[in-house]
Amino acid sequence: MKILIADDSRVMRQIVVRTLRQAGFAGHDIVEAGNGRELIELVRSEAPDLVLSDWNMPELNGIDALATLRDSGNETPFGFVTSEGSEEMRARAEAAGACFLIAKPFTPDAFAEAIGQVLVA
Amino acid sequence: MSMSMRYDEPQLADVLALIEEVWRSFVGVDEPLLPAEPDTGSVAYAATVTITGGWDGAVTLEFGVGTAEAVSARMLGLDEITEADVADAIGELVNMVGGNVKSLMPGPSALSLPVVSTGRIAHSNDTVEVCRCELSWAGLPMAASVHAHRD
Numbered sequence: 077m078k079i080l081i082a083d084d085s086r087v088m089r090q091i092v093v094r095t096l097r098q099a100g101f102a103g104h105d106i107v108e109a110g111n112g113r114e115l116i117e118l119v120r121s122e123a124p125d126l127v128l129s130d131w132n133m134p135e136l137n138g139i140d141a142l143a144t145l146r147d148s149g150n151e152t153p154f155g156f157v158t159s160e161g162s163e164e165m166r167a168r169a170e171a172a173g174a175c176f177l178i179a180k181p182f183t184p185d186a187f188a189e190a191i192g193q194v195l196v197a
Numbered sequence: 198m199s200m201s202m203r204y205d206e207p208q209l210a211d212v213l214a215l216i217e218e219v220w221r222s223f224v225g226v227d228e229p230l231l232p233a234e235p236d237t238g239s240v241a242y243a244a245t246v247t248i249t250g251g252w253d254g255a256v257t258l259e260f261g262v263g264t265a266e267a268v269s270a271r272m273l274g275l276d277e278i279t280e281a282d283v284a285d286a287i288g289e290l291v292n293m294v295g296g297n298v299k300s301l302m303p304g305p306s307a308l309s310l311p312v313v314s315t316g317r318i319a320h321s322n323d324t325v326e327v328c329r330c331e332l333s334w335a336g337l338p339m340a341a342s343v344h345a346h347r348d
Contacts, residue, residue: 159296
């Protein structure tokens with residue numbers, strides 16, 4: 077399995093990788109993007125099995141990247157990992173085609189519950 | 198985190214709870230954040246995010262000498278870190294606190310990307326500080342504040 081992690085913070089990408097491991101998703105190939113534009117390019121070139129994306133990023137934000145992917149017919153499973161966990165943001169994420177939204181700060185349990193619906197640990 | 202009550206301004210207890218949750222999750226549980234007297238030293242680093250829309254304001258973290266470096270090293274699990282690591286780490290911390298403050302306030306609103314500075318961040322005359330807490334982590338000083346926009 078291949079997981080694409082998109083976040084403009086390298087520190088957060090590292091924490092997401094660590095949390096994936098703690099949640100039982102060790103051993104997957106990890107691809108990293110620093111913004112939404114890179115995310116789209118890497119989804120197309122790397123064909124990941126899952127995208128974990130921040131919402132607010134420079135160049136192109138996560139929700140617009142998701143919309144671009146879906147508009148082009150790409151249905152790669154996509155989840156947000158974002159500091160914005162309000163009901164409004166969750167509704168926007170779901171409407172755009174996201175599988176889940178994990179709010180920061182998060183726990184390994186939150187990762188296991190959300191990602192377990194998409195990937196088998 | 199979900200809180201059903203919404204206020205005109207962020208409440209100190211809520212902001213403190215958010216910061217403590219962020220610290221527990223990403224900085225660690227072995228060194229708790231503690232309330233502290235205002236630090237008399239200079240602010241070495243500050244990080245801020247703005248919220249605009251249903252509520253307009255800014256959330257800021259200020260770090261005394263040595264604090265941002267120690268916090269960042271703990272987040273990254275490294276002994277030696279660069280200034281870029283510090284900017285990245287404390288920018289992400291204020292992003293998480295600010296994103297959760299945004300969720301407490303009336304929306305819809307937009308959250309900015311974090312801005313990190315060496316030294317204190319100046320706030321404009323059309324904002325007022327509505328909430329501030331002085332803190333200590335691992336014996337090192339820091340502070341959190343919320344500014345609200347005033348017409």
